Amino acid sequence: MTPTAMPTTEYKKLRSLNKRNEIAITPWLFLAPGVLFFLFYVIFPIFQSFDVSLYQWDGLGEARYVGLANYQELVNDRAFEISLWNNLKWLVLYLLAIPAGLFIALFLNQTVTGIRLYKSLFFFPFVISQIVVGLVFSWFYDPTFGLLNVMLGWVGLGPINVLGDPQTVTYGIIAAGLWPQTAYCMILYLTGLNAVDPEQIEAGRLDGAKGARMLWYIILPQLKPATFIAFVVTIIGALRSFDLISIMTNGGPFGSSRVLSFYMFEKALSEYGFRMGYGAAIAVVLFLIMLVFIAYFLWSMFQEERGR
Amino acid sequence: MCSVSKASLTVVTAMSLLTNVALAQDKTEKLSGELIIFSDMSNPAPRATMEGMTKRFGEMHPDLEIKLTVIDREAYKTQIRNFLSANPPDVANWYAANRMKPYVEAGLFEDVSDLWEGQISEELGSTKAAMTLDGKQWGVPYTYYQWGVYYRKDVYEELGLLEPGTFAELKSNCQAILDSGRKCFTIGSKFLWTAGGWFDYINMRTNGYDFHAALTGGEIPWTDDRVKATFANWRELIDMGAYVDNHQSYSWQESLPFIVKGEATAILIGNFGVAPMREGGLDDSKLDFYQFPKIAEDVALAEDAPTDTFHIPSGAKNKEAARAFLRFVVSAENQTLINNGKNLGQLPVNANSSVDDDKFLKEGFVMLSANSSGGVAQFFDRDTPAEMASVAMEGLQEFMVLPDNLDDILARLEQARQRIYK
Missing domain, CATH: 3.40.190.10 (Periplasmic binding protein-like II)
Structure with a gap:
């Protein structure tokens, strides 16, 4: 199309139409790929899960509509109940990583020779794969040659099989998970501590603040953004605890260390599973739990934005 | 993906004996095109056996291009569901009895009752029941063990x-x-x-x-x-x-x-x-x-006595070659060879094969053929x-x-x- 082929007035009109909408359209164009992928890979599967959870389907043959039967079964399924409680244990105990990370960060936040080395050593567990962490801890807990029982022997305590006892197994795995998670929180706090205003500390010191009071009233408020991020990643980490369970106990003994994500995997995708509908129903429950946290995170971020 | 590696020397010598016999009967059918095999025989000994077996089959049919993919045995158990419907090979490993039922019911395994007519039925009598669902046979066994x-x-x-x-x-x-x-x-x-x-x-x-x-x-x-x-x-x-x-x-x-x-x-x-x-x-x-x-x-x-098997997916492209391969797998000579102590070290499914000179295989063979009058089960997780x-x-x-x-x-x-x- 050439300008001469069109009356100049009309051409100008079209151009100005483009011009006027440019500002409104451009951001959408740039967002489009991201939005499309997000819709296709995140939003759409969520609704698909809701849909599949209403069917009985082995992934191969015909899907049969069963209404809410899968959810009814969940209510009476003790394995599901155990998984739900274990999820709760994970959520609560995993949060210990935040104070632990904070104290290690405070401890490492000083200038002595080789501090960089110490910092990286403390950060090390976060860098290695969860699978390796799981293996290391299962050797540590091993009932026959594990270091834990050797150490318990020194203080005269009998051998225990942490991962073989349904009472202790979940705590044993959480302890393994806390190791890298603490390192993660530590690094978040270390960067946060860099941003702490020295003038405020000086002022606090002049007013006689020391030790715990200094920490609570002067340092911690300034670390609020780091705490928020640490909280977010820890909650997410707790809800996706899968690899450690898979490598350390495979959900056992007799299913007592399963969490929802692992149970969903077992029911829907493992060797003896392929109950897609039932797996999807578990996934929906897990999603609803996550939704509580997602809503909270979004709400607090929204509050923050508005506060500015 | 794996390339077919060198088989052990014994396999090669045994093979040259074998091909002479096998060539005589298979000369009539000329196979061409591609034969894609997915296998779960990923442990070192079974893998070498599988590679040796496909190599021998390939030498019998020079025009046939055989592509063998060995998948980790545990991963295979979940992958099979995907590839059977999305990207079916011509031949795939699996297990007998109830474990093959979902795929038979979903129509993903080919009915190979025609292979079982006549001679093979007699030779493989001991495992026929394990391969039968709805009165039809859905694959062939290649090994079992006590x-x-x-x-x-x-x-x-x-x-x-x-x-x-x-x-x-x-x-x-x-x-x-x-x-x-x-x-x-x-x-x-x-x-x-x-x-x-x-x-x-x-x-x-x-x-x-x-x-x-x-x-x-x-x-x-x-x-x-x-x-x-x-x-x-x-x-x-x-x-x-x-x-x-x-x-x-x-x-x-x-x-x-x-x-x-x-x-x-x-x-x-x-x-x-x-x-x-x-x-x-x-x-x-x-x-x-x-x-x-x-x-x-x-x-x-x-x-x-769990039985491991070969099947033809119903979506296979070269079913003619796949059938020839299955026939080759269960033939008496091949059974003797792949189940000997240097290969799988298990029991051959063909009654005309000989059991390797191994203390445990011999005891197991006697036990299963003479001393299990009650019946032979597959295994708990294959029967349920x-x-x-x-x-x-x-x-x-x-x-x-x-x-x-x-x-x-x-x-x-x-x-x-x-x-x-x-």
Whole structure:
């Protein structure tokens, strides 16, 4: 199309139409790929899960509509109940990583020779794969040659099989998970501590603040953004605890260390599973739990934005 | 993906003998195009066997381009669902009996009853039932192996014990072993199925093969008194302390050091357990085999003998070549070769094949052909539907650790049975 082929007035009109909408359209164009992928890979599967959870389907043959039967079964399924409680244990105990990370960060936040080395050593567990962490801890807990029982022997305590006892197994795995998670929180706090205003500390010191009071009233408020991020990643980490369970106990003994994500995997995708509908129903429950946290995170971020 | 690597020298020499025979009969059919094979034979010995086998088949059919993909045995179990429907090969490995049922029902396996007409049916008579669903055959077997008790002969001799012929003898042996400061049986139940083997045997010996088949087929409630009798027998061993401690934390491989070091004197396992135990230093003077002894006097002995198989996916493109390959796999010569001690070290499925000169294979062959009049089962997790197997084996493991929970476990299994077999 050439300008001469069109009356100049009309051409100008079209151009100005483009011009006027440019500002409104451009951001959408740039967002489009991201939005499309997000819709296709995140939003759409969520609704698909809701849909599949209403069917009985082995992934191969015909899907049969069963209404809410899968959810009814969940209510009476003790394995599901155990998984739900274990999820709760994970959520609560995993949060210990935040104070632990904070104290290690405070401890490492000083200038002595080789501090960089110490910092990286403390950060090390976060860098290695969860699978390796799981293996290391299962050797540590091993009932026959594990270091834990050797150490318990020194203080005269009998051998225990942490991962073989349904009472202790979940705590044993959480302890393994806390190791890298603490390192993660530590690094978040270390960067946060860099941003702490020295003038405020000086002022606090002049007013006689020391030790715990200094920490609570002067340092911690300034670390609020780091705490928020640490909280977010820890909650997410707790809800996706899968690899450690898979490598350390495979959900056992007799299913007592399963969490929802692992149970969903077992029911829907493992060797003896392929109950897609039932797996999807578990996934929906897990999603609803996550939704509580997602809503909270979004709400607090929204509050923050508005506060500015 | 893997490329076909060099087979061992013996395979090559045996092969050249074999191709001459095989060429004579297969010359008539000229195969061309591509033959895509997906295999789960990923452990070192089976992998070499599979590669050798495809190489020999390829040399018989020079115009045929064979593409072999070996997938990790565990990963294969979930991948098969995807590739059978999305990207079907021409030949795929799987297992017999109930384990192939979902794919047969979904129409993903080709009906190969035509292959079974005539000669092959006679030669493979022992495994035909395991390959049959709805009166049709859906694949061919290529190997099977016996289960039984592998024990430390040297320890038995030291304590003056004999192979038990009855459950009472088994228990009195066990008491003597316990008194000598050892455990009777090692087991690693972390991945559950090993407990399924124990249940299979104690149940088949207490109630017989037919009852066991009906139970795994979902026709009998788990709360039945006969099932409880099985668990009562099992509990006698558990209460004696016959099993190694903390078995719920070990895989079967991790449970082997106990028998290799002599801390436990026996293991109930399939014949695949022999190779790692030999590698651990137990030669034939230290390791021996006995059939699981009688429990109830009037019950005929039945055995577990899991069968591994080849199938043609219904979406295969070169079905003609795939059928020729299946025929080649089960042929007597090939069966003798791939199941010998240098390859799979298992039992050939073809009646005209010869069993390798190996102590355990010979004993197993005699046991399965002459001393299992009750019947031959596949294995707990192949005879029960997958879902029931996973719930049940978890219950079996729980029973082995906390036998007091039995009533609760059985009630749960019964609930699962009523839901699953509808």
